Amino acid sequence: MGQITLQDVQKSFGPVHIIKGANLDISDGSFVVFVGPSGCGKTTLLRLIAGLEDVTGGSILIDGKNVVDVPPAKRGLSMVFQSYALYPHMSVRGNIAFGLKMAGLPKAEINRKVEAAAATLNLTPYLDRKPRELSGGQRQRVAIGRAIVREPKAFLFDEPLSNLDAALRVQMRLEVTRLQKQLATTAIYVTHDQVEAMTMADKIVVLNAGRIEQYGTPLELYEKPANLFVAGFIGSPKMNFVNGAAAAKYGAATIGVRPEHLRIARDGEGWPGKIAVAEHLGSDTFLYVDAGALGTLTARHVGELDLSAGDDIVLSPDPSRIHRFDKDGNALRS
Amino acid sequence: MARMATNRRVAISTVGAWLAGFLIFFPILWMVLTSFKTELEAFAIPPSFLFFHWTTENYATVQERSDYIHHALNSIIIAGGSTLIALLIAIPAAWSMAFSPTKRTKDVLLWMLSTKMMPPVGVLVPIYLIWRDFGLLDSLTGLVIILCLGNLPIVIWMLFTYFKEIPKDILEAARMDGATIGRELIYVLTPMAIPGLASTLLLNLILAWNEAFWTLNLSTLNAAPLTVFIASYSSPEGLFWAKLSAASTLAIAPILVLGWFSQRQLVRGLTFGAVK
Numbered sequence: 037m038g039q040i041t042l043q044d045v046q047k048s049f050g051p052v053h054i055i056k057g058a059n060l061d062i063s064d065g066s067f068v069v070f071v072g073p074s075g076c077g078k079t080t081l082l083r084l085i086a087g088l089e090d091v092t093g094g095s096i097l098i099d100g101k102n103v104v105d106v107p108p109a110k111r112g113l114s115m116v117f118q119s120y121a122l123y124p125h126m127s128v129r130g131n132i133a134f135g136l137k138m139a140g141l142p143k144a145e146i147n148r149k150v151e152a153a154a155a156t157l158n159l160t161p162y163l164d165r166k167p168r169e170l171s172g173g174q175r176q177r178v179a180i181g182r183a184i185v186r187e188p189k190a191f192l193f194d195e196p197l198s199n200l201d202a203a204l205r206v207q208m209r210l211e212v213t214r215l216q217k218q219l220a221t222t223a224i225y226v227t228h229d230q231v232e233a234m235t236m237a238d239k240i241v242v243l244n245a246g247r248i249e250q251y252g253t254p255l256e257l258y259e260k261p262a263n264l265f266v267a268g269f270i271g272s273p274k275m276n277f278v279n280g281a282a283a284a285k286y287g288a289a290t291i292g293v294r295p296e297h298l299r300i301a302r303d304g305e306g307w308p309g310k311i312a313v314a315e316h317l318g319s320d321t322f323l324y325v326d327a328g329a330l331g332t333l334t335a336r337h338v339g340e341l342d343l344s345a346g347d348d349i350v351l352s353p354d355p356s357r358i359h360r361f362d363k364d365g366n367a368l369r370s
Numbered sequence: 371m372a373r374m375a376t377n378r379r380v381a382i383s384t385v386g387a388w389l390a391g392f393l394i395f396f397p398i399l400w401m402v403l404t405s406f407k408t409e410l411e412a413f414a415i416p417p418s419f420l421f422f423h424w425t426t427e428n429y430a431t432v433q434e435r436s437d438y439i440h441h442a443l444n445s446i447i448i449a450g451g452s453t454l455i456a457l458l459i460a461i462p463a464a465w466s467m468a469f470s471p472t473k474r475t476k477d478v479l480l481w482m483l484s485t486k487m488m489p490p491v492g493v494l495v496p497i498y499l500i501w502r503d504f505g506l507l508d509s510l511t512g513l514v515i516i517l518c519l520g521n522l523p524i525v526i527w528m529l530f531t532y533f534k535e536i537p538k539d540i541l542e543a544a545r546m547d548g549a550t551i552g553r554e555l556i557y558v559l560t561p562m563a564i565p566g567l568a569s570t571l572l573l574n575l576i577l578a579w580n581e582a583f584w585t586l587n588l589s590t591l592n593a594a595p596l597t598v599f600i601a602s603y604s605s606p607e608g609l610f611w612a613k614l615s616a617a618s619t620l621a622i623a624p625i626l627v628l629g630w631f632s633q634r635q636l637v638r639g640l641t642f643g644a645v646k
């Protein structure tokens with residue numbers, strides 16, 4: 037079991053208020069990703085759940101029990117650190133076994149579990165090496181092995197893949213997701229990479245300046261962003277925002293249209309503009325369009341388009357895909 | 371041409387380094403040489419460097435007149451005991467200051483160091499009276515306590531600088547792995563800090579071995595370590611250079627051997643964790 041509930045969790049470092057009241061309900065077995073810009077408090081929130089920091093206010097419930105006064109060792113969670121944080125003086129075997137040793141398991145059982153975990157993670161040939169004799173990807177796997185072997189109530193990951201190269205990252209992303217589904221253990225995963233967030237998560241928590249802006253499935257965030265921040269943060273390239281008269285026409289202070297929801301035409305109804313930059317990727321075409329008073333708009337077309345910089349075009353938003361926001365930036369629902 | 375210039379520079383600095391090393395080592399060498407001279411030759415002018423009548427009679431006399439083994443054992447107990455106790459106190463202290471610092475941590479560190487700036491003679495009378503009232507004069511316990519307290523600030527400082535180099539993440543990982551604070555210290559922090567602990571231990575052993583102020587003032591015979599043994603040859607019947615040298619050579623021999631075998635650790639210790 038690993039159900040985690042946050043109730044008005046607050047954290048201050050001295051006078052600085054970092055986490056400003058977080059409420060969250062993470063159901064057992066789900067994969068939840070915290071995303072947000074650098075410095076928004078993702079790591080802090082994760083460390084509060086881990087118990088590595090004390091809350092300033094509020095409560096954290098694990099399986100219904102308030103754990104704010106329980107030390108990290110007793111919370112039954114395991115954590116994978118960005119820096120891997122392997123024990124440098126222990127072999128891979130020692131690293132993976134450490135938690136089981138602390139739990140006082142019999143030697144034979146420890147060995148069996150360590151070997152099973154090593155097999156799952158393709159670490160068997162390296163069991164007797166020291167961490168410094170491993171590559172970054174292998175170290176990462178040891179860190180994951182150390183986390184899974186204890187069969188915790190939940191895994192906490194703090195940007196575990198950010199030190200890996202792009203190809204390895206994609207591969208590890210798949211491995212982590214598959215492992216989590218297979219073990220059916222709750223996972224909380226911190227990242228600032230929204231592709232990781234969208235692809236891995238059952239549910240995403242978008243954090244901004246210590247507040248939870250929205251909590252929902254990846255598609256909910258994409259289709260129904262609660263406010264301007266979430267709308268701008270989720271999706272790549274970023275959503276286009278238009279203010280003023282063009283927005284007022286739709287009864288909103290600001291409207292947002294994703295680049296993939298702008299129809300591109302040589303002429304006709306819509307927002308006229310001149311192409312400033314055209315990027316041809318083969319699979320997609322990205323156009324950065326100078327649309328006069330509306331500013332620079334980004335448009336995405338799947339497939340190749342025979343357009344280049346300097347061409348005059350007209351962009352028309354898909355009316356069913358326009359996001360409307362009031363003057364405080366909150367989404368208007370019709 | 372460039373290569374020759376570099377070669378010459380290397381040669382000059384090599385000679386310079388050997389010269390400096392020899393100058394620093396010279397007093398010790400001279401002491402050892404003197405210990406093999408007769409009392410007359412010991413203060414002959416001009417002094418003879420190597421061509422004198424070599425004799426071991428000083429060593430025989432020293433051994434006869436005072437019990438070297440007794441003092442050496444005391445030195446071992448005092449230096450070893452005070453160092454071990456200081457480490458036991460300093461490890462948790464340095465751990466807490468390095469990994470959960472508060473606003474006042476820096477002040478506490480400075481305050482501890484400031485106690486080392488006070489000349490020990492300034493507190494001789496109160497310490498002497500306290501030791502007398504508690505029956506600690508001329509006792510091994512008394513000397514272990516005073517040397518332990520005296521070196522504690524340095525030990526904590528050294529360990530603090532070593533611990534600061536250890537990533538906090540690793541200790542937190544141990545905590546997440548279910549380790550209690552005690553086990554975190556024993557299984558993770560201590561083994562990772564072994565090089566630092568070793569150099570702290572060695573340096574502190576040497577400091578305690580050579581400590582002369584408190585040992586001379588607080589002990590007479592029973593608990594007297596080698597420093598007292600040496601001092602007994604510089605008074606009161608006048609100076610006997612050769613015997614004094616023989617006693618000193620005997621006194622520093624164990625620590626010299628220890629130092630020789632642990633040079634690498636010592637260099638690390640003396641640079642206070644500045645080089646990794």
Ligand SMILES: Nc1ncnc2c1ncn2[C@@H]1O[C@H](COP(=O)(O)OP(=O)(O)OP(=O)(O)O)[C@@H](O)[C@H]1O
Binds near residue numbers: 076
């Ligand atoms: N121990 C601390 N003392 C004081 N301020 C802190 C401490 N830890 C974090 N902060 C502050 O809290 C804020 C949030 O930090 P946090 O590490 O949670 O950000 P993050 O969202 O994980 O960012 P990143 O994506 O860069 O890792 C930052 O402004 C940081 O400066």
Ligand SMILES: [Mg+2]
Binds near residue numbers: 078
């Ligand atoms: Mg972070």
